[in-house]
Structures are given as C-alpha cells and as structure tokens.
Amino acid sequence: MEGKIKIANAPCSWGALEFDLEGKAVGYSQVLDEIAETGYIGTELGDWGFMPTDPTRLHSEISKRQLSLLGAFVPVALSDAAAHESGVEKALKVAGLMNEAGYKDAFIVLADDNGTVEVRTKNAGRIDNTMKPDEAQMKTFARGAEKVAHEVKSRYGMRTVFHHHCGGYIETPEEIDWFMQLTDPGLVGLCFDTGHYRFGGGSKPLGLLEKYWDRVWHIHFKDFSPEVARDSVRNGWDYFQSVQHGVFCELGKGDVDFASIKEFIENKGYNGWIVVEQDVLPGMGKPKQCAENNRLFLKSIGL
Secondary structure, three states: OOOOOEEEEOHHHHOOOOOOOOOOOOOHHHHHHHHHHOOOOEEEOOOOOOOOOOHHHHHHHHHOOOOEEEEEEEEEOOOOHHHHHHHHHHHHHHHHHHHHOOOOOOEEEEEEOOOOOHHHHHOOOOOOHHHOOOHHHHHHHHHHHHHHHHHHHHHHOOOEEEEOOOOOOOOOHHHHHHHHHHOOOOOEEEEEEHHHHHHOOOOOHHHHHHHOHHHEEEEEEOOOOHHHHHHHHHHOOOHHHHHHOOOOOOOOOOOOOHHHHHHHHHHOOOOOEEEEOOOOOOOOOOHHHHHHHHHHHHHHOOO
C-alpha cells in the first residue's frame, strides 16, 4: 500500500468512546468484523480495555481480519501539570501494547481529557474568549504534550499527534494556532479532524492544512452538520447532546468539502491514513450501515 492513501475506521463510530456514558456499545469483535466487512483496512485501538490488552491476542484479532492498527486515542488533562506524569504513564502503556503487538508505526493520538472541563463541555461549538485557556494554562498544556511525545518517542520510537477536539481545550482555530506555536514541530504532530475543526468554528480547512502541512501526520475524516450546530446554539446543548443529535453526520451529508481536501492532500503526496470517524453515543443509530455509506462516499470521490 505504499504511496497510496489508506482508509480506516475507528471504534468511536460504533459508540465505543473514552467517556463514561450511559448506553452499551457493541463489543470489539463485532466492531472489527464490521470495519472489515464495510471495506476498511485499518482501525484505531479505542479506549484502553475495549480491545485485548495482551499484545499477542491483540495482533491475532487485528490480523485475522486483514486489518492494520494505526493508532490509539489517549486523553490527558494537559492543562493540569499534576496530571502530566500519569498521562505519560497512560501513553507509554498504550504505546507499549501497540509496539509489542507489532504495530511500531502506530500513533499515539493525544488529546485533552475532553468532557471534564464543565464550561468547555457545555459550550462546545460556541467557545468565546472568556472560556479560553490563559497563557499560563497554554504553556502548561504544551509542556505536557511535549513530555508525553518525548517519552513515547524515547521509549518506543513512536510518534505522537495531537487531536484538537470539541468539548475540551484546543477546539478553536485560534487555540490550534497557539498549540502549534508552543510545541516542538519535530516532536508533536497534528491529527487534523475535519468535523471537530468545523464544529470548533473553523471555516478554511485548506488554509490550516497548508499552514501546518509538515506537521499533519494523521487525518480524521468527519462530517459536520451546520443545521444541528445551529440547533445546539439555540437550545444550549452541551457537547454530548450535540453528538446525540447528529452534529457529526454521515460523510457527504454535511458541509465539509472532502473532495477539495482529498485533492489537496494528494497533491501534497500524502500516503498515510485517513480514519473515518462518525462519533455516536453508545447504542445510537446503525453504525455498520453508516460505515458502509461513508466508505461508498469516499469511493465516489476517488478514495
């Protein structure tokens, strides 16, 4: 598959999320079966414990479905210096599992501990200046991210990308800029997520991709419904209510211009992974059908 963009999906599209939520997500066997059955060739790990934590068993479960494991989402409360050490330990545990299972090129997909800061969770998609981190918080946040990335690279030779995300710090385009300016470009890459970028107020994805292209090491394709976002503002929904109402809709049903993004990254020679993520809450919707529809949409634009 060298030289070709590779398409994956992730457990979050089946409601397997890092949050402590009501409802029951399906098990990993069904998720992996349905990822493979709907035409994807890779997956992310999901929250710790969702898939087997024994590396031999993990490799067996992934490989017997002809899939690759390309990364794992690791949330850390990076704005709290006291959480950095435990965050490093968590990232090393996940990186060690992927490494020992044979996935030495997999990413640590680092993010804030989203959903834990009340004002950010309640106001996802409509963050104003009063809700943003101050300079000291941003510096602490960036130091924490660099610390995690440094330890993962030193121990396992694996790379870390940061995932900007609604419902936590580093949501808006301005906050993405701050984070990128404060972190070492050789140490911390960017996981660019199209849906979170739009919900966070971004309107020029190609501009952001051009600006930070050398640091865009990983990409998540997620669509965004401006109609649901407007309802979220009108009704005062929090992040989870917005997700429940479908702010991240099927690919092609929102306003993200995936064809232009595809053309841009191909022209740049991108040959990494695109991970389709249609975040849903546990038990919500018909994930397999959505995954199939999303794969068909990508095929329609040449991916």
